[in-house]
Amino acid sequence: MVISMKLLEGKKVAQALDETMTKRVEELKKKGVTPGLAVILVGDNSASAVYVRNKKRRAEKLGIDFQLIHFDATVTEDELLKKIDELNHDENVDGFIVQLPVPDHIDEDKVIEAIDPRKDVDGFTPISVGNLWIGTPLTKPATASGILMMLDHYNVDLDGKNVVIVGRSNIVGKPTAALMLDRNATVTITHSHTKNLKEITSKADVLVVAIGKAKFITKEYVKDQAIVVDVGMDRDENGKLCGDVDFDDVKQKAAMMTPVPGGVGPMTITALVDQVIELAEGRANG
Numbered sequence: 423m424v425i426s427m428k429l430l431e432g433k434k435v436a437q438a439l440d441e442t443m444t445k446r447v448e449e450l451k452k453k454g455v456t457p458g459l460a461v462i463l464v465g466d467n468s469a470s471a472v473y474v475r476n477k478k479r480r481a482e483k484l485g486i487d488f489q490l491i492h493f494d495a496t497v498t499e500d501e502l503l504k505k506i507d508e509l510n511h512d513e514n515v516d517g518f519i520v521q522l523p524v525p526d527h528i529d530e531d532k533v534i535e536a537i538d539p540r541k542d543v544d545g546f547t548p549i550s551v552g553n554l555w556i557g558t559p560l561t562k563p564a565t566a567s568g569i570l571m572m573l574d575h576y577n578v579d580l581d582g583k584n585v586v587i588v589g590r591s592n593i594v595g596k597p598t599a600a601l602m603l604d605r606n607a608t609v610t611i612t613h614s615h616t617k618n619l620k621e622i623t624s625k626a627d628v629l630v631v632a633i634g635k636a637k638f639i640t641k642e643y644v645k646d647q648a649i650v651v652d653v654g655m656d657r658d659e660n661g662k663l664c665g666d667v668d669f670d671d672v673k674q675k676a677a678m679m680t681p682v683p684g685g686v687g688p689m690t691i692t693a694l695v696d697q698v699i700e701l702a703e704g705r706a707n708g
């Protein structure tokens with residue numbers, strides 16, 4: 423059998439988009455505005471440390487001012503809320519995020535709600551979520567936005583497409599559904615209680631998987647010539663990084679699919695920095 427599956431290479435798309443973003447930052451600096459991004463990291467989760475390091479690297483490469491606020495895992499919720507309040511009022515910070523997850527003694531919802539929606543570059547506050555669903559987003563969750571940026575890059579038209587999303591998280595599943603609805607796709611969200619999952623996923627023109635279960639999606643779940651977007655970041659039986667999709671199995675059937683690593687992950691960071699630049703552009707234009 424001839425395999426003609428096209429890889430959706432987020433890493434390469436991210437590199438290609440860096441050029442335009444660098445120019446946008448240069449234009450801002452000519453107007454006396456330097457985009458500012460701050461990240462609050464709590465504790466010593468090793469995966470979070472890698473993601474934050476990558477965010478810092480990308481932001482600085484583009485000329486964005488990056489500030490890391492790293493708290494010990496024992497920080498109190500009040501201390502964290504105080505820092506959020508400071509960043510809400512810091513004129514040099516266009517946007518900031520609290521890297522998730524936070525330790526169990528901290529109420530994640532309370533922390534997110536404390537962020538000023540105008541600086542919520544993660545798009546996680548209730549106001550940001552409401553704006554997203556009514557189609558007037560000020561900011562968009564980075565992974566969902568990154569997926570759309572990548573599909574746009576490969577000229578994937580979502581209008582009228584049957585999209586199935588596996589996973590209903592606030593970070594990925596739900597916002598991806600909102601953005602794809604906005605592109606006139608017919609969207610189904612499935613989850614752990616969904617009956618006959620295979621029957622539903624195997625009708626998808628575009629299948630987005632974000633469940634955190636290594637290689638869960640095999641070819642039986644996938645329609646011939648589907649576009650498969652894997653948001654998973656898992657470890658296989660040998661400890662190797664892999665996605666929620668069994669890549670080697672599904673590649674025989676899919677028309678396009680994302681690899682892990684090098685697919686959605688890098689686009690998440692691209693979407694985040696794009697959002698910071700957009701807010702700074704708003705600041706520059708008064």
Ligand SMILES: Nc1nc2c(c(=O)[nH]1)N[C@@H](CN(C=O)c1ccc(C(=O)N[C@@H](CCC(=O)O)C(=O)O)cc1)CN2
Pocket residue numbers: 472473476519520521522523544564565593655663682683684685686687688689690691
């Ligand atoms: N406040 C937030 N917390 C978290 C988010 C988020 O969007 N906002 N998403 C994830 C983690 N995440 C970004 O923060 C993220 C995950 C993965 C990648 C990435 O580039 N992955 C690489 C592989 C990296 C590796 O080697 O481990 C890839 O896919 O190629 C970027 C960002 C949870 N928390």
